[in-house]
Amino acid sequence: MTDTDVTTEVTAEADPTAEEQGSALDTEASDAERLAADGTEAEAEDTDQAHAEADQDGDTFPRAYVEKLRSQNARYRERAKAADAYGRRLHAELVRATGRLADPSDLEFDEDHLDDPDALAAAIDDLLGRKPHLASRRPLGDIGQGARGNGTE
Incomplete structure (x- = not known):
């Protein structure tokens, strides 16, 4: 029981x-x-x-509406690609403006560098610490050639 x-x-x-x-x-x-x-x-x-009826009558939308949504999403994807390209160009120019790297493309793109100049400087310092040969080269001092103003004509 x-x-x-x-x-x-x-x-x-x-x-x-x-x-x-x-x-x-x-x-x-x-x-x-x-x-x-x-x-x-x-x-x-x-x-x-x-x-079968649910498949036919389920959550379906008119063709024009779907095409409108697809074209709208395509425009947003194009805008996002353009924004990404502009961000990369801006990053390269910010790195070039520092004058510390011979080639600005040596520093990998990071969105944080666009908003924070200190993060950009720290990333450049880190890169140059690991790979000092990437630093820009500038001749310094008197290299001993060329016309001199001290002599007689």
């Missing part, structure tokens, strides 16, 4: 109408089981038809 059987017997002893209600519920459950067994094939066909 399970706990539910015990509960049913206790309830039936206390209230004789509960037994009648319990048997009525059992009858309804068995009727539902028989209908489910008989209608399994019919339900499967109904379900297939419902899925």
Whole structure:
């Protein structure tokens, strides 16, 4: 005997109408089981038809609306590509403006460098610390050639 059987017997002893209600519920459950067994094939066909209709009538939109959304998204993608290209050009010019690197493309692009000059300077310092040969070269001092203003003509 399970706990539910015990509960049913206790309830039936206390209230004789509960037994009648319990048997009525059992009858309804068995009727539902028989209908489910008989209608399994019919339900499967109904379900297939419902899925087919849902595929046709589901969340579909008019063709013009979809084309409008696609063209709008294409414009946004083009703008994003252009913004990325402008950001890369700006980064190269900011690096060139420091004058510390011979080739500004030696420093990898990073969006943080566009907003924070200290981050840009730190990145250049780090790069030059690892690869000093990338520094810009400038001749310094008197190289000993060329016309001199001290001599006689």
